[in-house]
Amino acid sequence: MLTAFCISSKRGEILFASLFEPSLTKAIFHPFLTELSSSPHGDPPPAFAKDGQNYVYVFRDDLYWVCAVGKGSFLEQCGHLLITESLSQLHRVCSVLCGALTQHSIMANTTLITEVVQETMNGGILQLQTADKLQSHIYSSVVAAKESSAVSAAPGLFGLEKSAPSTAAQQSALAVDTGKRELYVDVVEKVWASVASGGTVIRAEVTGSILARCFLPGNPNLTLTLNTQLLTTSQEGFNTGTRMSEVEFGSGVDVGSGDGGRQLSVMTLPGQEMNIVRYTLSPDHPHLLPFTITASSHSLTPSDSELRLKLTSNTGMGTVAPQVTFRTVAPATTAAVMSRTSGPRDQAVHFSPDNKAITWTISQFPGGSYAQAFIRLVDSGGNAVVESGELEFEVSRWVCSGVRVESVKLTPSVNNLNKWVRYLTTSDSVSLRLT
Known part of the structure; x- marks a missing residue:
């Protein structure tokens, strides 16, 4: 046993x-x-x-x-x-x-x-x-670790995402009405990174998966066409494609050769999630993280200092981060903080006197914009500095690798089918040096 x-x-x-x-x-x-x-x-x-x-x-x-x-x-x-x-x-x-x-x-x-x-x-x-x-x-209900409602109100690749749940993680497959004839294709990536004070990425690991959930009668064959080949071998000549260090295709997935290896086919299983492919970006691939943060400290009085933070989104127009959270620890003598912010409307800075933790939260952060926080550290000392922090985020309609699903096809074709292709990037551990 x-x-x-x-x-x-x-x-x-x-x-x-x-x-x-x-x-x-x-x-x-x-x-x-x-x-x-x-x-x-x-x-x-x-x-x-x-x-x-x-x-x-x-x-x-x-x-x-x-x-x-x-x-x-x-x-x-x-x-x-x-x-x-x-x-x-x-x-x-x-x-x-x-x-x-x-x-x-x-x-x-x-x-x-x-x-x-x-x-x-x-x-x-x-x-x-x-x-x-x-x-x-089972008597417990699923707890969504990161709530998101941004995708549900925005048009997507097929113009039908306005009624879709924001992420696959927030809705049990068993709760979906199979009579609606729905097909979900999710490209989900997770990021581990360590970033120096100047924004240079010291170390980054990005792993991704292409998942499909099909709620259709029968077992139609699903064919996805990607914008790039998922290869681990380097190609001769100039190549702008995504470079992978690991690629693992799911059980029963057929990789077509007629379209340069960009077509993936698999027989669907009603009501079940299918892992079509799992991949890891190559370490030498130029990692573009969704956010860049810069920080500086200034003396206000002999007893107080000010921490200035600027968070810039690198994801471009049309994307949105439902919630971004930056956490750091203030100097041990800090008695309180006073703050003001600029940028997106839904921002908040919270200070916990017990563990001296400072939490800066931004909701509905549009891509291509930036947010600023000016945090006064009371009784921290005029020369006090904050050395590092952790960034947590969830970005909809964007992935670090640039992998995109160009087309979705079912054989035989299904009438009255609702198709959603969704992209999601989440942080798992992103540490940032501020000084």
Whole structure:
């Protein structure tokens, strides 16, 4: 039987854990995380033993879904394939219930995932389930980690997005009326980045997925045509296309050769999310982050200083960020802050005296514009400076890689079909140096 289960981020942070023996703690996964960080050839094998513990895992949506297997158990004797399939099935169930899986959505839906794990891993004993069978046993509702309503009011590629939910993560697939004949194609990217004070990108990782959800009778064949080839090999001559370091096509996806490898075809499954392709931008690809922030500090009085922040959107006209949040920590002696802002109307600066945290929030941030905040740090010292901060964002109708879906075709064709193609970029960890 299984002794423990966890979901870990790509950085080795445990986002969710379920222990099936009372004597265990999260420390049972420390050997796994150690092996993850020290493996010289990428990820370790899908099943391995370390420090007396047996581990089986799968890597989905930039998250590690890990099980610890008890010694001498029946599962250990049977091998890891059954556990691997069960973890993949658990991931599919969570994807259907929660939508796009990120670190934020996992932590926001801990209660719901706990119920799913209790049903699929009953006390460490695997139970094979599907989302439709589990739905009647789940009492928690999905918590949207980042609310967005911008896309629902704007026309999109097909001119029909005005009635669509803003992101796939905010609506359960089981809640969509299948009688509406709907097709959703989402290009979703996540960003990890470290940026120097001058705006230079020190390190950036962008991973993306093209997902499809089809609510149609039968199993029509879906064909997508992209604006660029998803290749990991460099081409001769001048090439302006997107460069990838990893490309992984979903099960059953056929990559056409007639259009330079830009056509992807797959048979649809009614009511289920299909991962058509997952990719990672090449490290040498020129990363364009959606926002640039500049900061400066000025002395106002011997006891007070002013922090000036300017946030510029690089996403261009026609895009919008439903919410952008910048977080930093004021000097330890800061007693209060006073602030004024310019730019978009919906801005707020909040100060927490307990942990000295400053939070600057901007709602409905249009692409191509900028916002400014002037924050007076009371009793911080006239020469006080703020060194770094974290930026969180969600940008609609824009992705860092520039990947676009040029056409969507169903074979055989379906009448009265509502099609939505949506683009979404979210931050997972973006740290900024201010000085």
